[in-house]
Amino acid sequence: MIVKAASHLRGKDLVGIDQLSPEEIQLLLDTAEQMQEIAKRPIKKVPALRGKTVVNLFMEPSTRTRFSFEVAEKRLSADSLNFSSSGTSVEKGETLLDTARNLEAMQPDFIVIRHRYAGAPHQLARALKSSVVNAGDGAHEHPTQALLDALTIRQKRGTLEGQVVAIAGDLAYSRVVRSNVLLLSRMGATVRVAGPPSLVPPGIEKLGCEVHYRLEDAIAGADVVMMLRIQLERQGKMNFPTVREYYDFFGLTPERVKLAKHDALVMHPGPMNRGVEIDSRVADGPQSVILEQVTNGVAVRMAVLYLLAGGHGEPVAD
Amino acid sequence: MKRVQVLDARGIARALERMAAEILEKVGDEKLLYLVGVQTRGVPLARRLARLIAGKTGCEPTVGALDITLYRDDVGPWRAAHQQPLLRDTALPVKVDGKTVCLVDDVLYTGRTVRAALDTLMDYGRPRAIRLAVLVDRGHRELPIAADFVGRAVPTAASEDVQVRLKESDGEEGVWLAREEAAG
Numbered sequence: 001m002i003v004k005a006a007s008h009l010r011g012k013d014l015v016g017i018d019q020l021s022p023e024e025i026q027l028l029l030d031t032a033e034q035m036q037e038i039a040k041r042p043i044k045k046v047p048a049l050r051g052k053t054v055v056n057l058f059m060e061p062s063t064r065t066r067f068s069f070e071v072a073e074k075r076l077s078a079d080s081l082n083f084s085s086s087g088t089s090v091e092k093g094e095t096l097l098d099t100a101r102n103l104e105a106m107q108p109d110f111i112v113i114r115h116r117y118a119g120a121p122h123q124l125a126r127a128l129k130s131s132v133v134n135a136g137d138g139a140h141e142h143p144t145q146a147l148l149d150a151l152t153i154r155q156k157r158g159t160l161e162g163q164v165v166a167i168a169g170d171l172a173y174s175r176v177v178r179s180n181v182l183l184l185s186r187m188g189a190t191v192r193v194a195g196p197p198s199l200v201p202p203g204i205e206k207l208g209c210e211v212h213y214r215l216e217d218a219i220a221g222a223d224v225v226m227m228l229r230i231q232l233e234r235q236g237k238m239n240f241p242t243v244r245e246y247y248d249f250f251g252l253t254p255e256r257v258k259l260a261k262h263d264a265l266v267m268h269p270g271p272m273n274r275g276v277e278i279d280s281r282v283a284d285g286p287q288s289v290i291l292e293q294v295t296n297g298v299a300v301r302m303a304v305l306y307l308l309a310g311g312h313g314e315p316v317a318d
Numbered sequence: 319m320k321r322v323q324v325l326d327a328r329g330i331a332r333a334l335e336r337m338a339a340e341i342l343e344k345v346g347d348e349k350l351l352y353l354v355g356v357q358t359r360g361v362p363l364a365r366r367l368a369r370l371i372a373g374k375t376g377c378e379p380t381v382g383a384l385d386i387t388l389y390r391d392d393v394g395p396w397r398a399a400h401q402q403p404l405l406r407d408t409a410l411p412v413k414v415d416g417k418t419v420c421l422v423d424d425v426l427y428t429g430r431t432v433r434a435a436l437d438t439l440m441d442y443g444r445p446r447a448i449r450l451a452v453l454v455d456r457g458h459r460e461l462p463i464a465a466d467f468v469g470r471a472v473p474t475a476a477s478e479d480v481q482v483r484l485k486e487s488d489g490e491e492g493v494w495l496a497r498e499e500a501a502g
Contacts, residue, residue: 008401034385034405043441046388076388306388310402 003187005030009307013125013132016141017182025150025187031303032151032296038075039298048306049078054110055103058135059085059096062114064270064294065135065144069112072301081108100124110305113137118175131308139173145269146179148300150187152293153224156265161188166218166260167209168194168250169228169277172201172239176228176269181207194218196250198239215250222260226267227252227277243276252278257287265289321481324472325493330453330484333469334363337451338370340467345418350446351379352417356386356435357406359424362486363453367422382410384421389434408438415443420467424482426452429463454493456480 006023014020020028038044054073058066066082073080083103090099100111112133113121118140125132136142154160165184171177171193184191185208193204194212205211212218219225230246240246257266266278266288274280283290325333345351348371355364361383372378385406421435432450439448451467456474472495474480479496483489 005404007404031405034407037408038388041442045441047437048388307402 008310012308013121013134014143014304014308015121015125015132015134015137017143017146017179017186018141020143020183020186022186025147025183028147028300028303028307029151029154031307032147032299033155035075035299035302035306036296038302039295045075045077047077049073049076049309052076052078052110052309053081053106053108054078054112054305055081055083055108055130056135057083057100057103057111057113057115059090059113059115059120060136062135064297065114065142068294068297069133069135069144069301071298072305075298076302076305078110078305096120097123097127100128104128104130110308133304133308136175138175139178140175141179141182142175142269143179143183144297144301144304145176146183147304148293148297149176149180149226149267149269150183151296151300152267152289153184153189153265155296156289156292157223160184163189163223164192164221165189165224165226166192166194166222167226167228168215168218168252170199170230171195171204171228172199173231174228177204178207180226181209185209192218192222194250196240196246215252215256216259219256219259222264224265224267225252225257225260226269227272228269229271230273230276232273243273247276250277251275252282254279254281254285257282257285263287267293269293319496320499321494321496323492323494324454324480325470327485327491330469330491330493333453334366335370337467337469338367338374341367341420341449341451342371342374344449344466345420347418348375348377348379350416350418352382352412352414352419352445353379354382354384354410354414354419354421354439356384356421356423356431357408359482359484359487360384360422362484363424363451364420364422365486367420367451380412380417382412382414384408384410384435384438386431386434386438389438391430391434410442413443414439414445417445418447418449419445420449420451422451424453424484425480426450426455426463426465426468427458427480429459429461432463433461453482454480 003022003026005027110131112135114135118138120137121134181191191209193209268290353364355361364381368379368381385408387403387405449466452465453469455468455471481494485491
């Protein structure tokens with residue numbers, strides 16, 4: 001399967017991997033790869049989005065993603081406005097749509113949104129003329145994370161096709177797993193997911209993955225092992241008896257890494273709970289590409305903004 | 319579509335041979351010379367000029383490739399086709415500081431690409447001087463830009479299309495002037 005890159009993105013927004021064809025994914029990854037060179041220049045800035053305004057609407061805590069978008073915007077010469085829900089009218093009870101409409105009245109070109117409810121970016125995308133980029137919505141999607149993971153895998157392994165990717169951990173509360181399964185399966189990789197039954201949502205296999213309940217089964221012979229954070233803050237009640245027991249059964253230890261291919265990549269979207277889902281010796285070990293994921297995140301977000309800035313026409317028949 | 323050949327393979331070779339001699343003469347110290355091709359067809363042309371210069375001096379100048387896409391003045395929603403131009407590699411193997419950079423492109427037309435290339439280069443450092451070499455100058459400048467080295471000046475109408483084909487990128491070699499024929 002050789003996927004030829006599309007000439008442009010069809011939508012005005014990037015709300016999920018679900019909306020993207022393999023050709024559009026290829027275009028995003030190819031463009032991101034070229035964007036990486038900018039970070040190595042003496043002047044790490046290009047004028048492509050000069051005069052464009054981006055509102056970063058983060059209604060939920062985020063360090064990595066918010067910084068990454070902001071760096072991407074600055075490298076492309078766009079003007080960034082940062083919005084966080086504390087200290088604003090959100091605290092006074094304004095609805096999301098009203099907040100967004102008021103922000104749009106100031107003519108931004110992009111709205112990057114992180115929200116704890118699934119579908120919030122989609123609602124904004126329908127209501128607004130600005131391009132909306134989903135920076136994570138509830139347990140639904142996190143498309144730029146999946147794109148940066150795919151870029152990392154492609155660069156390290158040469159291709160996505162045929163790669164066996166094991167994703168383990170908190171599947172029920174993770175938007176990362178959803179976007180990753182959609183993207184990787186669309187690009188010809190085999191995805192295995194694993195977690196304790198209490199954290200495996202029913203029907204997850206319909207996204208296009210194999211489901212395992214033992215970490216060892218998922219890892220065996222894999223090219224990539226991606227660990228997900230146990231989102232302790234989202235768990236109203238614990239879905240496993242203790243953090244220690246979780247580590248014993250689902251923590252990525254050096255011994256378990258040996259079950260994968262000898263040169264398998266170890267990935268984590270961050271922030272890590274060291275000693276819970278991943279052992280420090282693995283997180284900091286030679287197979288870890290966790291910090292490269294962060295570097296690639298900037299390039300991917302630059303590619304998304306650059307390609308969306310091209311406007312949006314009718315889908316072109318192939 | 320009517321196609322008239324302006325240069326054949328031998329014509330291109332002769333033009334490049336003459337340009338190489340002129341570049342050497344003008345630059346003086348060939349150790350400072352840095353040939354930078356503008357993506358995409360400027361790159362193979364820069365490589366050919368480097369080989370020709372090496373034939374004269376015994377020392378092949380450094381060759382780089384420059385992608386100017388992110389510096390264009392027509393990226394963004396005002397593009398008709400709704401598609402952003404694809405990004406290509408920029409590869410500058412050594413720093414441009416203190417060098418005499420000779421930008422190489424296939425066709426000089428409005429001058430907008432050259433403006434973008436100048437801005438791109440400046441973000442990589444401070445060259446001693448920047449010169450411009452083009453295989454074809456077809457006129458119709460929209461900016462105050464002129465080439466230092468021209469392979470062939472071809473008078474054209476704005477409605478005509480100059481097609482440069484190189485064996486490295488296109489499998490054929492030559493320069494053609496193409497014009498849509500009146501319908502009928």
